[in-house]
Every structure is written in structure tokens, then in C-alpha cells.
């Protein structure tokens with residue numbers, strides 16, 4: 126399901142943002158590393174496929 130954009134603060138993670146809360150990549154981000162907003166990243170490919 127679509128949600129507000131979020132991204133990972135972990136520098137080891139890809140520089141992408143997610144906007145679906147059921148994205149498998151987004152779900153891997155631990156709560157403490159999850160930050161709101163796009164951070165000027167590109168949209169995650171899997172989120173893009175979801176629309």
C-alpha cells in the first residue's frame with residue numbers, strides 16, 4: 126500500500142527512497158534507520174513497479 130516517502134539512513138544501503146509500506150526492500154530497513162522523505166534519492170525499482 127502506498128505511503129509517505131521514506132529511506133534508509135544506513136550509508137551501506139542503496140540511495141533510493143520507498144513509497145510503499147509493503148516493499149520487500151523497504152521492509153528490510155530497521156525502524157531506527159528509517160527516515161522520512163526522499164532525501165533527493167531516486168525511487169526504488171520495486172516501488173516503481175507497484176506504481
Ligand SMILES: [Zn+2]
Nearest residue numbers: 143148169172
Ligand atoms: Zn521500495
